[in-house]
Structure formats: C-alpha cells, structure tokens
Amino acid sequence: xxxxxxxxxxxxxxxxxxxxxxxxxxxxxxxxxxxxxxxxxxxxxxxxxxxxxxxxxxxxxxxxxxxxxxxxxxxxxxxxxxxxxxxxxxxxxxxxxxxxxxxxxxxxxxxxxxxxxxxxxxxxxxxxxxxxxxxxxxxxxxxxxxxxxxxxxxxxxxxxxxxxxxxxxxxxxxxxxxxxxxxxxxxxxxxxxxxxxxxxxxxxxxxxxxxxxxxxxxxxxxxxxxxxxxxxxxxxxxxxxxxxxxxxxxxxxxxxxxxxxxxxxxxxxxxxxxxxxxxxxxxxxxxxxxxxxxxxxxxxxxxxxxxxxxxxxxxxxxxxxxxxxxxxxxxxxxxxxxxxxxxxxxxxxxxxxxxxxxxxxxxxxxxxxxxxxxxxxxxxxxxxxxxxxxxxxxxxxxxxxxxxxxxxxxxxxxxxxxxxxxxxxxxxxxx
Amino acid sequence: xxxxxxxxxxxxxxxxxxxxxxxxxxxxxxxxxxxxxxxxxxxxxxxxxxxxxxxxxxxxxxxxxxxxxxxxxxxxxxxxxxxxxxxxxxxxxxxxxxxxxxxxxxxxxxxxxxxxxxxxxxxxxxxxxxxxxxxxxxxxxxxxxxxxxxxxxxxxxxxxxxxxxxxxxxxxxxxxxxxxxxxxxxxxxxxxxxxxxxxxxxxxxxxxxxxxxxxxxxxxxxxxxxxxxxxxxxxxxxxxxxxxxxxxxxxxxxxxxxxxxxxxxxxxxxxxxxxxxxxxxxxxxxxxxxxxxxxxxxxxxxxxxxxxxxxxxxxxxxxxxxxxxxxxxxxxxxxxxxxxxxxxxxxxxxxxxxxxxxxxxxxxxxxxxxxxxxxxxxxxxxxxxxxxxxxxxxxxxxxxxxxxxxxxxxxxxxxxxxxxxxxxxxxxxxx
Numbered sequence: 001x002x003x004x005x006x007x008x009x010x011x012x013x014x015x016x017x018x019x020x021x022x023x024x025x026x027x028x029x030x031x032x033x034x035x036x037x038x039x040x041x042x043x044x045x046x047x048x049x050x051x052x053x054x055x056x057x058x059x060x061x062x063x064x065x066x067x068x069x070x071x072x073x074x075x076x077x078x079x080x081x082x083x084x085x086x087x088x089x090x091x092x093x094x095x096x097x098x099x100x101x102x103x104x105x106x107x108x109x110x111x112x113x114x115x116x117x118x119x120x121x122x123x124x125x126x127x128x129x130x131x132x133x134x135x136x137x138x139x140x141x142x143x144x145x146x147x148x149x150x151x152x153x154x155x156x157x158x159x160x161x162x163x164x165x166x167x168x169x170x171x172x173x174x175x176x177x178x179x180x181x182x183x184x185x186x187x188x189x190x191x192x193x194x195x196x197x198x199x200x201x202x203x204x205x206x207x208x209x210x211x212x213x214x215x216x217x218x219x220x221x222x223x224x225x226x227x228x229x230x231x232x233x234x235x236x237x238x239x240x241x242x243x244x245x246x247x248x249x250x251x252x253x254x255x256x257x258x259x260x261x262x263x264x265x266x267x268x269x270x271x272x273x274x275x276x277x278x279x280x281x282x283x284x285x286x287x288x289x290x291x292x293x294x295x296x297x298x299x300x301x302x303x304x305x306x307x308x309x310x311x312x313x314x315x316x317x318x319x320x321x322x323x324x325x326x327x328x329x330x331x332x333x334x335x336x337x338x339x340x341x342x343x344x345x346x347x348x349x350x351x352x353x354x355x356x357x358x359x360x361x362x363x364x365x366x367x368x369x370x371x372x373x374x375x376x377x378x379x380x381x382x383x384x385x386x387x388x389x390x391x392x393x394x395x396x397x398x399x400x401x402x403x404x405x406x407x408x409x410x411x412x413x414x415x416x417x418x419x420x421x422x423x424x425x426x427x428x429x430x431x
Numbered sequence: 432x433x434x435x436x437x438x439x440x441x442x443x444x445x446x447x448x449x450x451x452x453x454x455x456x457x458x459x460x461x462x463x464x465x466x467x468x469x470x471x472x473x474x475x476x477x478x479x480x481x482x483x484x485x486x487x488x489x490x491x492x493x494x495x496x497x498x499x500x501x502x503x504x505x506x507x508x509x510x511x512x513x514x515x516x517x518x519x520x521x522x523x524x525x526x527x528x529x530x531x532x533x534x535x536x537x538x539x540x541x542x543x544x545x546x547x548x549x550x551x552x553x554x555x556x557x558x559x560x561x562x563x564x565x566x567x568x569x570x571x572x573x574x575x576x577x578x579x580x581x582x583x584x585x586x587x588x589x590x591x592x593x594x595x596x597x598x599x600x601x602x603x604x605x606x607x608x609x610x611x612x613x614x615x616x617x618x619x620x621x622x623x624x625x626x627x628x629x630x631x632x633x634x635x636x637x638x639x640x641x642x643x644x645x646x647x648x649x650x651x652x653x654x655x656x657x658x659x660x661x662x663x664x665x666x667x668x669x670x671x672x673x674x675x676x677x678x679x680x681x682x683x684x685x686x687x688x689x690x691x692x693x694x695x696x697x698x699x700x701x702x703x704x705x706x707x708x709x710x711x712x713x714x715x716x717x718x719x720x721x722x723x724x725x726x727x728x729x730x731x732x733x734x735x736x737x738x739x740x741x742x743x744x745x746x747x748x749x750x751x752x753x754x755x756x757x758x759x760x761x762x763x764x765x766x767x768x769x770x771x772x773x774x775x776x777x778x779x780x781x782x783x784x785x786x787x788x789x790x791x792x793x794x795x796x797x798x799x800x801x802x803x804x805x806x807x808x809x810x811x812x813x814x815x816x817x818x819x820x821x822x823x824x825x826x827x828x829x830x831x832x833x834x835x836x837x838x839x840x841x842x843x844x845x846x847x848x849x850x851x852x853x854x855x856x857x858x859x860x861x862x
Contacts, residue, residue: 015783016783018782018783019782019783100804106803106804113815113816114785195815215816240838346862350862352449357832357833357834358833358834359833359836360833360836360862361836361839362535362834362835362836362837362838365841366531366535366839366841367832367834371531371851372529372832373537383646384626385626385816386816386817388831389830389832398815400787400788400789401787401788401789401803401821402781403789404790404793405793406792407670408794409671409793409794409796410678410679411678431781
C-alpha cells in the first residue's frame with residue numbers, strides 16, 4: 001500500500017476513533033494487554049530473530065540491550081497498559097462553558113489531535129507505549145520503529161490491531177511503516193497527519209523539522225545547568241551536582257555545565273572534585289576554575305555542548321544575574337537548577353530562567369514525566385508552543401469550540417437588538 | 432539598527448518583562464491609554480499624512496476606511512486598553528501542583544512565550560490591540576504593520592514606548608519594523624523569536640510558514656459549511672443561512688458551502704433563494720440543486736473555494752454521514768454548523784466534524800473571540816496545536832515546571848531507598 005493511501009486510511013479511522021467512548025477504548029487497551037500475554041511466546045520468537053540478525057551485524061551491546069524484548073519487559077509493558085486504562089478519560093473534558101446569551105451556549109471541549117506520525121528508536125516497548133497512548137487519547141497513528149526491531153515490531157503491531165478490532169475500534173487507526181523511504185513519504189502527508197513526534201538525536205529531529213510542513217513536537221539538546229550560589233549548603237550542593245551529572249550520563253536531563261558563585265568556589269570545588277573523581281568525571285573549567293582545581297581549559301564551544309558523558313564544564317560567576325544570563329544565552333531551555341538557601345534568589349532564578357523545567361535544591365535528573373507523576377510520557381519538549389517540558393497524555397490533545405443555539409443570528413447583535421451576556425455556566429458539555 | 436540587534440534587545444527585555452508583576456503591567460496599560468488620550472491630536476495628524484499619501488496612490492475605498500484612525504477609533508482603542516487592564520493576570524497561574532515526595536514540590540505555572548513577531552494589515556488600531564495584549568501577557572514584540580500606515584504606526588509606537596517606560600517597563604520590549612526586507616530578516620531570527628503571528632491572506636501566511644523555522648500561528652482559509660438536515664426548521668434554517676452568508680461576506684467565518692439534505696431541499700431551497708436574492712447572492716449548485724432552483728453549475732473547485740463574496744455553493748447530500756465526510760474532506764477546519772431539531776444528529780455532527788468551531792442551530796458568524804467573550808482576540812487559528820479557534824490572551828502563554836526540593840537526588844529513588852508519593856497539593860506556587 002502506498003504511504004499516502006495508508007495515511008488517508010488512518011485519517012479516516014481517526015475521525016471515527018475520536019468519537020469512541022472511554023469504556024470502549026479502555027476495553028481495547030485491556031484487550032491488547034490480554035492478547036500480549038497470550039502471544040508472549042510469539043513475540044519473544046520474533047524478537048529472537050531480530051536479536052540474531054543484530055548479532056550478525058555486530059550491533060553494540062547497549063543497542064542489543066535496548067532491542068531485547070524478553071518476558072520481563074513484556075510484563076512491564078502489560079502493566080503499563082493496565083495502568084493507562086485506569087487513567088481518567090482525556091477526551092470530551094469541558095474546559096470552559098459560557099452562556100453567550102439566552103439559549104446560546106458555548107463549550108470548549110478536549111478532542112484528539114487527529115493523526116500522529118511517530119518515528120522512534122530501536123526499543124520495541126516504545127511501540128506499545130506510544131500506540132496505547134495514542135489509543136487512549138483517540139488519535140490515529142503512523143509508526144516507524146528502528147529497523148533492527150522489524151520482526152518484533154510486526155508481531156506487536158499485529159497483536160495491537162487484532163486486539164483493538166475485536167474491541168470495536170476501526171482497524172485502520174494504526175499502521176506500521178518500515179523503511180526510511182516510507183518516512184520521507186510520510187513527511188509530505190500534511191493533508192492527513194497533524195503532528196510528528198520524532199524521537200532520536202538532535203540532528204535527526206532538526207532534519208525532520210526542516211523537511212516537513214507538519215508541526216513537530218521534539219526536543220533540542222538538553223544543555224542543563226546547575227548554579228551553586230554563595231548561599232548554598234556545600235554538602236547538599238556536592239550531592240546534588242554529583243547526582244545531576246553522574247546518576248545517568250546519557251540522558252537529556254543530565255547536568256552539562258556547572259556555574260559556581262566565585263565566593264563559594266574555593267571551598268566547594270575541591271570537595272566536588274573529590275566526589276566526581278570517584279566516577280572519573282572529566283572536568284573542563286574557565287581560567288578561574290582551573291586556578292582552584294585541576295581541570296582542562298574550557299573553550300567557548302564547551303558552554304554550548306551536550307556531552308552526554310562523564311564530562312562537566314565549570315564556570316565561575318560573580319552572582320545570580322551572571323548565572324541567569326549565561327543559562328539564557330547558552331542553555332537549551334530544558335532543565336536548569338539553582339542551589340541556594342536564599343529564598344529570594346531562588347524566586348528570582350525561577351522567574352527569570354527561560355526553561356521548561358527550573359529547579360531549586362534538587363537534581364536535574366528529576367525532570368521526567370514518570371518522576372513528575374504523569375503516568376505515561378510521550379516525550380520531553382523544549383519548544384514553548386503547545387506542550388513544554390515532560391509531555392503526558394494532554395500533549396496528544398487539542399480542543400474544539402462547540403456552540404449550541406436555537407436559531408440565533410449575528411445580525412441581531414450587530415443591530416443591537418440583542419446584547420451578549422457572557423455568563424459562566426460551569427457545566428459539562430452534554431447533548 | 433540591524434534586525435538581529437533589535438530582536439536580541441527585545442529578547443533581553445522580554446526576560447525582564449516576564450518577571451514583572453501584574454500591577455506594574457496594568458499601570459503601564461493605563462499609562463498607554465492616558466498618553467494616547469493626551470496625544471490624540473498628534474496621532475490624528477500622523478494619520479492624515481498617511482491618508483493623504485494613500486489618496487495620492489489611489490488606495491481603494493475599503494482600505495482607506497481601514498487606514499483611517501480618527502477620534503472615535505482612538506476612543507475605542509482606549510476603551511479596549513482599559514478593559515484589558517481589568518482582566519485577571521494571566522502570568523504566574525498555577526495549573527498543577529504535586530508533592531512528588533516529602534519536601535519535593537512540583538508546580539506547573541503559566542509564563543509568557545517570550546518574543547512574538549507580528550505582521551499585520553493596514554489598520555493602525557491593530558498595532559495598539561496587539562502590543563497591549565503582548566504587554567498584558569508579558570511578551571516582547573516585534574511588529575510590522577502595513578506600510579500605508581507608516582506615520583500613524585510610528586506615532587503610536589512612540590506613545591506606547593514612552594508610556595510603558597514611564598511605568599517601569601524596559602523600553603526595548605517593543606520594536607517596530609518598517610520594510611519588507613525587515614520582515615525577511617525577522618523570519619531568520621529563530622534564536623530570538625518564539626512565535627510568529629502573520630495576519631493577512633492565506634497565501635501570505637503559507638509563505639511565512641514555508642520561509643521560517645519559527646513556529647507560526649496563523650489561519651488557512653475559512654471554508655465554512657452549514658448542513659441543513661432533514662429535521663431542520665425551515666424558517667430558522669433560512670434565517671441562519673442568510674445570516675451566515677450575508678451578514679458580512681469578507682470574513683473568514685462567513686458561510687461558503689451549503690449542504691442540504693435531499694429530503695428537505697425541494698421546500699427549503701426555493702425559500703432560501705428568495706431570501707438570498709434580496710442580497711444578490713450568486714448561487715452555484717450541484718446538478719440536483721440546479722434541478723430545483725436556478726443556479727450556475729458548481730465544479731469540484733467550488734467545494735474548496737473561500738469566496739469571501741456574495742457567492743454560495745450548494746450541494747445536496749443523502750444524509751448526515753455524507754455531510755460530515757464532505758466537510759472533513761473539503762473544509763478548512765474553521766467553522767461548520769448543522770441545522771436540525773434532531774438532538775442525536777447534532778451530537779454526532781459535533782463529535783465527528785474535525786473543526787475548531789462546530790455549531791448547532793446558529794450562524795457561523797458567531798465564531799469570533801469577542802462574541803465568545805474572550806475580551807481580546809489575537810486571531811483565529813485553524814491549526815490544532817497550541818491554540819485552536821478564536822485565540823485570546825491564553826494563546827500568548829506557555830508554562831514552565833518549577834520543582835522545589837531540599838537536597839533531593841534521583842539516586843535515592845533509583846535505588847528504591849525512597850519512593851515517590853505523587854500527592855496532589857492544590858496549592859498556588861509562591862516562594
């Protein structure tokens with residue numbers, strides 16, 4: 001089937017899906033979970049073929065680990081689907097209700113976005129998580145997973161389609177793409193696709209943005225900062241910076257640049273260094289940092305680099321204003337923190353740092369949908385439009401205005417025969 | 432000054448503006464209103480120069496009317512600013528508060544988007560409305576108005592800057608661009624500008640979208656439909672269709688295509704025609720329409736055309752499903768209505784029509800920010816991301832996550848030493 005045909009079919013199904021009630025969608029979710037449990041062996045066999053091929057192609061160990069979809073991972077995914085089914089119905093929520101005039105009622109009601117195109121990495125669990133999030137929020141979805149996981153993805157997609165059709169969902173709501181050429185075609189489908197969510201490298205996301213008219217929800221680098229203020233508790237600062245940098249280095253919310261108040265640097269930096277040395281963190285510093293602790297000289301490029309590694313750039317600053325300026329100039333709007341006992345400085349930092357997540361006295365590694373309690377995460381957005389920061393189900397929703405009248409015409413209001421009342425109704429949309 | 436320098440200065444000022452309290456912003460708004468009243472004569476003189484030049488260049492009468500900025504219009508604008516100052520402070524609203532664990536509190540708080548680039552038509556009142564909306568929502572703004580209004584725009588921008596600086600707002604929050612070359616430069620400033628709002632023709636908006644990496648909030652055509660169902664009250668349907676089509680033809684919420692249930696067409700269409708004949712509305716119909724009333728034959732292109740004129744295309748349909756399919760295929764997602772006494776059909780139509788505004792038994796002309804009671808309108812969005820339909824102040828806002836801890840590190844949760852509580856706090860962010 002041509003990609004344009006596939007996209008059109010998903011679009012048509014998405015219209016029907018948008019009007020399907022929460023109970024049916026939840027039944028479909030539970031049906032997916034049950035069929036996954038039934039067909040566990042089948043999925044594992046498909047995954048073994050992918051793993052075998054990956055071994056032949058000498059896939060690096062971390063990627064092999066991500067590709068592996070064993071019984072434990074399947075059980076995790078099933079548990080995830082069951083909790084998703086328990087979440088409140090996100091579609092059809094009344095956000096606003098106003099009586100414009102007698103018998104003329106306006107409602108603002110949540111609805112699905114429509115069709116989402118998702119391009120994701122090699123983890124097969126991502127396919128299940130993303131597609132069930134789309135189902136819960138009533139969106140059709142076109143999925144392209146990592147080619148290493150082809151057999152596993154096919155097996156999973158078949159199970160999802162079979163289970164949802166059985167539950168009364170139009171089968172065309174989900175389609176799997178398989179090649180890069182398919183993705184290139186998908187980028188042109190602005191007639192049918194409402195939103196693209198690419199997951200992958202920064203460069204990859206930019207490339208998608210530059211090659212499609214479809215809006216993209218993605219994230220740029222996570223160049224995260226921590227500013228250790230003069231009024232910081234030293235022991236706490238060492239612990240937080242260590243966690244922010246080393247708890248897991250290969251993720252977007254890991255610390256990349258440390259800003260230290262010059263007044264506290266002579267005490268703080270040596271203590272920090274002895275902590276980070278245990279994890280072999282490579283330090284790059286501004287000249288004043290290098291005068292206090294041994295560190296390689298940092299250059300201009302370091303302030304704008306996401307290392308994703310055991311590597312940290314350090315800069316001394318004269319105070320909070322310089323720290324904020326540095327963050328707003330070099331940061332990527334992802335996650336930035338301040339460590340201070342001074343409440344007023346914290347308030348100032350939180351107001352002026354222009355990032356999706358601004359933290360006080362805690363690790364940057366907390367900025368994450370699961371830790372924030374959103375249950376499920378679509379991704380993290382560094383854009384400021386639509387959704388910002390960790391994006392849960394609500395990032396897959398739009399809304400529409402529904403207006404109910406009784407023969408009302410605008411001419412009556414233009415001619416001043418009638419006037420608007422604009423009285424808040426506080427009422428759920430229900431006809 | 433180079434556009435890049437201007438954009439950078441606005442960006443810097445916008446950071447400061449984002450942290451300025453509501454009282455100061457409201458004082459600045461009232462200060463603009465007062466200075467506008469003081470300098471009325473000056474503004475009118477500047478406008479007379481623009482009008483004189485426009486006369487020399489034989490600007491068409493409707494454009495001359497839009498360009499005119501007389502005492503009455505200035506008074507309207509002043510009244511608008513005064514009501515804007517009375518609206519609730521939109522920045523700093525807590526949208527969510529969760530205790531992640533003891534002493535670890537997460538808040539989701541509204542904040543300005545940052546810097547907005549606005550390109551608008553010849554009406555000088557638009558300059559004041561848009562810039563005051565940006566001020567209220569804490570956004571910096573780069574403005575490019577119609578070149579016919581150059582003198583008026585300059586006078587207004589000077590007044591706005593003078594008044595806001597007096598009230599303690601950084602003067603660089605607003606800058607006026609003057610040439611098309613300036614606009615082309617602005618489109619490249621994705622480093623400093625967060626959102627573009629172009630107001631103008633469909634073609635113009637598309638052109639902006641295709642030539643900038645900055646997200647665009649604009650609208651495509653308003654190809655609005657009305658479906659007159661079998662169960663419609665005929666007199667009411669005639670009145671609503673007449674209002675939808677003729678109350679004001681040159682606007683995006685005017686009716687362009689009428690869909691009529693075949694069962695009611697023989698009675699309804701002749702009555703409608705005699706009503707529309709009074710306004711000389713040109714009718715184009717499908718073959719079955721033309722068999723009932725005199726109308727020119729409509730072709731495929733007519734179903735996808737926004738006439739913005741005394742012109743209406745009419746199609747007979749077999750029922751509500753065909754009507755919904757037609758609207759979702761040919762419509763532009765702006766405003767579509769159903770006229771019926773059948774509650775269930777209305778519910779089905781409102782659920783399945785994928786448009787920003789879906790109306791039952793009232794005129795399409797109601798879909799408008801002022802009529803909806805939003806006080807002020809930034810524009811109407813036919814996109815589904817961020818803001819949809821008539822966009823008020825909230826379309827100029829984003830949010831950030833603010834997390835307050837007390838030395839919390841993620842390792843404690845990864846190692847299961849601690850577990851998350853995720854307890855809703857129902858508390859305003861305030862430190």
